[in-house]
Amino acid sequence: MRRRHLLLASCLALPVALGALAQAEGERQFDAAVARLRAGMGPDGTIEWASRSIDPVTGRVRLQGVTLRHGTERLMAGEATLENLAPDRVGSAVLNNVRVEAPGTGGTKDPMVATAARVTFSALVLPALAGGPAVDWAAASAEGATLEAVRVETPGVAEAELGRLQLSGYSPGSLREVTAEGFTFTDRTDGVTRARIGRARLAGATVPRVGQPFDPWALAADTALVEGAEMSSERDQVAFRLGRTGFDGWGEGRLSSMSMDGLSIEGDSTTGGRFEAQVGRIAFAGVAVRDIAYAVANNLNPPQGAPGQDQSGSIEGINFTLAGDQVLRIDAIRGLNTWDGTAPGTEIGRLAVENLTLDLPDEFGGEMLDALGYKVIQGGLGVDTRLTRKDGHLVVDPFFIQANGMGRLGLTMDIRGFDVPVPGTPSTDDPFAMMANWSAAGMSLRYADQGLLRTLIAKQAAESNVPERQLRDSYAQMALRTPLPGAGRGREAAGVTRVREAFASFARDLGTIELTIRPPKPVPFLQAVGFVGMPPDQAVRELGLTAKATPPAR
Numbered sequence: 001m002r003r004r005h006l007l008l009a010s011c012l013a014l015p016v017a018l019g020a021l022a023q024a025e026g027e028r029q030f031d032a033a034v035a036r037l038r039a040g041m042g043p044d045g046t047i048e049w050a051s052r053s054i055d056p057v058t059g060r061v062r063l064q065g066v067t068l069r070h071g072t073e074r075l076m077a078g079e080a081t082l083e084n085l086a087p088d089r090v091g092s093a094v095l096n097n098v099r100v101e102a103p104g105t106g107g108t109k110d111p112m113v114a115t116a117a118r119v120t121f122s123a124l125v126l127p128a129l130a131g132g133p134a135v136d137w138a139a140a141s142a143e144g145a146t147l148e149a150v151r152v153e154t155p156g157v158a159e160a161e162l163g164r165l166q167l168s169g170y171s172p173g174s175l176r177e178v179t180a181e182g183f184t185f186t187d188r189t190d191g192v193t194r195a196r197i198g199r200a201r202l203a204g205a206t207v208p209r210v211g212q213p214f215d216p217w218a219l220a221a222d223t224a225l226v227e228g229a230e231m232s233s234e235r236d237q238v239a240f241r242l243g244r245t246g247f248d249g250w251g252e253g254r255l256s257s258m259s260m261d262g263l264s265i266e267g268d269s270t271t272g273g274r275f276e277a278q279v280g281r282i283a284f285a286g287v288a289v290r291d292i293a294y295a296v297a298n299n300l301n302p303p304q305g306a307p308g309q310d311q312s313g314s315i316e317g318i319n320f321t322l323a324g325d326q327v328l329r330i331d332a333i334r335g336l337n338t339w340d341g342t343a344p345g346t347e348i349g350r351l352a353v354e355n356l357t358l359d360l361p362d363e364f365g366g367e368m369l370d371a372l373g374y375k376v377i378q379g380g381l382g383v384d385t386r387l388t389r390k391d392g393h394l395v396v397d398p399f400f401i402q403a404n405g406m407g408r409l410g411l412t413m414d415i416r417g418f419d420v421p422v423p424g425t426p427s428t429d430d431p432f433a434m435m436a437n438w439s440a441a442g443m444s445l446r447y448a449d450q451g452l453l454r455t456l457i458a459k460q461a462a463e464s465n466v467p468e469r470q471l472r473d474s475y476a477q478m479a480l481r482t483p484l485p486g487a488g489r490g491r492e493a494a495g496v497t498r499v500r501e502a503f504a505s506f507a508r509d510l511g512t513i514e515l516t517i518r519p520p521k522p523v524p525f526l527q528a529v530g531f532v533g534m535p536p537d538q539a540v541r542e543l544g545l546t547a548k549a550t551p552p553a554r
Contacts, residue, residue, distance in 0.1 A: 027054055029085040030061050036126070039134040045070045049080075059085060066095075073102045077119075088127050095119040104154070117149035137210045141171040160185040175205040191235030198228025206251065217294055220251030238267035250290050255309065257285040273323040280317020287311050301421035307345065311337040322361060331355035346388045353381040372455050379403040387418065394418040406452040414442040416522050438525035446514040449552070453510050476504040484536045495540035502547035511552035518544040 030052075038047055050065030061082040068075040077095040084091020100114040123143030129136045145167040153159040161184045169176025178201070185195040204222025208214050224247045232239040243262025249255055259281065266276040288303045295302040305311055318330040332354045340346040358377040360366035369375055379402040386395040396413040417437045421427065428434060461468040480500050499515075506513040517528055519542060531539045539545040 029059065029087070030054065030082070032087060033082075033085055033090070036128060036133045036135055041068070041070050058083065061085065073100070075100045088125060090121065090124040090126070093119075093121040093124060112152065112154050114150065114152040116147050116151075118146070119148075120144075120146045138212065139172055140210065142167070143170075144168045145170070157189060158185070158187045172209045173206060175202070175207050177201070177203045178205075191233065193231070193233045193235075195231040196229070197226060199225070200227070201225040217252070217290070220254070220290075221247075223248045224250070236267065238265065240265050252290060252294075254288065254290065255286050256289040257283075257287075258289075259283040269322075275323075276321045278317065278319040279315060282315050284313035285311070287313070295424070295427075299427055301423050301425050301427045303423045304420055305337060305347070307339045310339070311335075325359070325361070326357075327359055327361065329355075329357040340386075343388070345390050346386060349383075349385040349387070351381075351383045356380050372452075372459065374406060374452070374455075377403050377406065379406075387420075389420055392416060392418045392420075403450075403452070405450055407450050408448045410444075410446040410448075412442075412444045412446075414440065415525060416441055432526070435525050439522035440517065440519070440525045440528035441522045442516070442518050443528055444514060444516040446512065448512040449510045457510070472508050472510070475507040479503040479507055493537040493540055495545070496536045499536070499540070499545065499547040502549040505549035505551075509549070509551040512550040514548045514550075516544075516546050516548070518546070520544065 034047055038045060041047075046067075046069045048067045048069075049063045051063070053062045054060070055062075061080075063080040063082075064078070066077040066080045076099045078097030079095070081094045082090055082092070095116075096118055098114075098116040098119050100112075102112045102114075104111055121142055121144070123141075124145075125141045126135045126137075127139045128134065145165075147162065147165040150162040150165065151159065152161075161182070162180060163182025165178070165180045167175070167178045180197070180200045183195075183197040183200070187193040202221055202224050206218070206220035208218070224245075226242070226245045229242040229245070230240065241262070241264045242260065245258070245260045247256065247258045249257060260279075260283070261281050263279040263282065264276065266274070269275050286305070286309055292302045294300075313335045315333040316331070318328065318333070319326065320328040330353060332352075334350075334352050334354065336348075336350045338348050340348055356377075356379050359375060360369060360377075362370070366375060369377070381401050383399040384397060386397070387393070394413070394415040396411065396415075398410045398412055400408060400410040402408045416439045419437060421434075457471055458468055461471045464471070484496070502513065517531060519528070523543060528543060531543050531545060534543075536545075
């Protein structure tokens with residue numbers, strides 16, 4: 001009988017003893033973690049709680065009324081739950097009803113107050129500093145963290161709210177992903193400025209370690225996303241909206257791509273009233289954005305593309321209205337930089353402005369254009385380039401500006417000695433110094449009238465009560481007989497006479513006029529573009545200046 005009683009007593013006592021051991025181990029782990037945290041907070045840091053309980057089976061710790069103080073800063077949580085405690089880690093931590101109080105920066109009287117409905121951590125690793133019990137925050141890591149219903153406020157100055165912040169895969173110097181939802185910010189320091197972001201995401205990021213100096217140029221990220229961004233200023237009466245922006249590949253030596261949709265800016269101007277600018281989409285690809293930005297910020301020559309690396313960009317759906325009236329619309333601006341597969345080292349560039357519509361307000365020239373019948377200008381712009389880097393040979397053919405029903409202006413250039421600046425070397429802000437080594441092997445300037453000059457001549461003829469043909473003939477005679485600056489006395493060179501005759505023919509028929517420079521050998525570029533200031537016989541002789549007029553098609 002005694003043996004039975006002893007066995008029963010043992011069966012009852014064993015769980016109690018094991019529970020007591022588990023309770024003691026849980027308390028030991030918790031006390032050790034608190035001691036290390038206190039050590040990491042410094043001599044003016046304290047940790048307090050109103051009550052605590054430790055589950056003897058799971059080791060889960062529950063705290064009520066938690067307060068952490070560090071100098072004049074204070075963090076409070078209504079409840080905290082900690083699980084899977086170990087000497088250097090916490091399996092999970094949940095804090096409810098969190099409140100942080102901190103004094104104003106620089107000793108100002110405006111304190112900062114932050115609250116969160118819930119804060120959670122998972123797989124939180126807090127290594128100890130070498131040779132001491134304090135936490136090495138620079139080596140801390142976490143598999144996940146979530147903040148919910150966050151509000152940060154400096155009463156009467158500014159406040160910010162965040163619906164949810166979720167972080168995953170943080171280790172010293174890297175972050176797998178962070179997502180923020182429902183962010184709003186209001187600043188009242190100078191009028192009211194408001195900002196909102198519906199959702200933001202950052203993935204594959206390289207970030208500074210805790211406690212290290214912040215170097216923005218060391219940051220890197222695989223991808224970033226911002227959706228539903230807005231900002232408004234009551235003082236400036238301006239509002240900005242952005243539907244969505246995606247950015248891939250930020251970092252040293254990386255090629256980036258970006259797409260931005262639904263951009264708009266609206267506000268009130270002091271002269272024209274209410275304005276609104278809209279852009280449907282902006283996109284680019286293959287651009288070393290970080291390295292270009294670094295070069296610009298440090299006054300260095302930017303990086304250059306390499307064979308096989310294409311860069312492209314576009315801006316679509318540009319629209320600008322003033323006082324409710326459309327002033328400017330452009331269907332698209334497209335650019336491309338690529339390489340000629342049949343000519344190694346030859347770079348090809350293209351830029352086009354498609355379907356431009358311009359309707360100027362009366363006070364900015366619209367009234368004058370309206371009187372000529374050109375209130376709305378429609379047209380486009382384009383440029384094609386071809387650069388052989390090894391030889392420094394640049395060909396621009398063509399560059400043109402087109403105004404439908406008005407005219408077309410075109411330019412071609414054949415430039416030698418076009419050296420691409422060495423990336424990373426100090427840049428110069430003097431364009432003339434850059435062009436000093438250029439030489440021109442050929443240039444042409446071509447204008448084809450499509451109605452603008454005819455309209456101006458007809459208007460002048462009507463106002464002068466002179467037949468239009470007579471007025472054109474008078475301009476032709478002026479072209480043939482007007483003395484030219486710098487011309488010597490005596491018989492005029494035959495080449496100069498032929499240029500005069502081309503301009504006279506153009507004045508009579510108002511078709512196309514083309515000026516061409518084709519020197520016997522390349523001449524300094526600045527000399528070529530300054531041919532207008534040369535004596536005419538010198539321009540004809542040294543630059544090979546010629547002119548050709550073509551009557552309009554009948």
